[in-house]
Amino acid sequence: MPEHAFRRHFATLLGGNGAAFALQIAAAPVLTRLFTPEDFGMYANAMALAALLAVVGAGRYEQAIVRAGGEALGLARMTLRWTAVSTAVACGLLALLHGPATRAWGLPTGLLVLGVPALGGALLAHGILVQVANSQGDSRRMALAKSGYAAATSGTGIALGLAGWGTWGLPAAALCGFVAVAPLLLPVLRRPADAATPSPAALRRTYRDFPRWNLPLALFDVLNQQVLFNALFTMWFGAGAMGLYGVTWRYLRAPAGVVQQSASALFYREAAAALPGTVLRPFAATLRQVAVFAVPLVAVLVVGGPWLFRTVLGPEWAAAGEYAQICAPATGLAMLSGSVSTLPQAVGRQRTFTLVSLLGQTAALSGLAAAAFLGSSASGALAVYTGLLCLHYTGLLVWFLRLAGRRHDAP
Secondary structure (H helix, E strand, C coil): CCHHHHHHHHHHHHHHHHHHHHHHHHHHHHHHHHCCHHHHHHHHHHHHHHHHHHHHCCCCHHHHHHHCHHHHHHHHHHHHHHHHHHHHHHHHHHHHCHHHHHHHHCCCHHHHHHHHHHHHHHHHHHHHHHHHHHHCCCHHHHHHHHHHHHHHHHHHHHHHHHCCCHHHHHHHHHHHHHHHHHHHHHHHHCCCCCCCCCCHHHHHHHCCHHHHHHHHHHHHHHHHHHHHHHHHHHHHHCHHHHHHHHHHHHHHHHHHHHHHHHHHHHHHHHHHHHCCECCHHHHHHHHHHHHHHHHHHHHHHHHHHHHHHHHHHCHHHHHHHHHHHHHHHHHHHHHHHHHCCCHHHHHCCHHHHHHHHHHHHHHHHHHHHHHHHCCCCHHHHHHHHHHHHHHHHHHHHHHHHHHHCCCECCC
């Protein structure tokens, strides 16, 4: 794709994601006055567990949809069937394990057994449909889905907060958001599948590298950065501190996600299309586009994070601004590396990427644990954690650059 076309598609996705971010920011001062830090902490824990279920629910075969060409719809339909089955299985497992799970993450039993599987299934199904839209080059539909989800979630969250839903309000709003945009995304499945689409068994064999290498990496990533992190942070520093960090994650990662997701979706498609050959042009174009947003975001948060959170969200959220200030450099580097992190997947180097990522994530979580064990405050432990993540993301960017400059055959 010529760079001007890349920019046009990027602008389309960024416009939709930017509208989503604007809606979330507009709703933030209201939501933080309707829900307590503990409510945000429970929401963060529920979404962390839902993300875990979404990672394992379809074996990561959904990540192959963009590369699948005429087999994309067959692969999408197979993974949607698996999503329904895995959601039902998750309900049963969480019903059996609700005791220890409740003690670890502090969630009410009903939210854990029914709400978390529903959120996990909805998150996975939404991701599958977005992958299909991306494979069809439908940037406009992806952008509308993103902004529609934000509008539905924010509006429903405010309504449920006014109604006094408490801990249930934010997870219920997220589920309503997925349901609201489903009619927009479901038409991508109406296009007839390739008549030569192989059987599900053949599709599993063809794309077996995704569960083999992408699944362990994605599983470890969500365990490290959300599930285990949230459980340990809650245990060491309390539900209130987890809620403050949850707000930081929600509103710091939101602008990062706006740019990173837009760029990553396009980069994966362009990297796959550039093979055989090098992927240096889409790699460089992606990093240039993302840096324009990452550098100012980091600068604003480092200079004025506590003031910004205190002014916009209320004085009780000033500590969340301190967390954002600490996490800002790692967030900027994560935006850059995350926007091109599908490069190993596109060129068949998932095994190396998996091993490097496992090492980096383990080091960061170990640093957090060591700091907490030595009696550090929540801010001090976060500083150690994000410092190690900065080293990890920097190393990934150096490796990605070397990888992008090499010639690759189509995997």
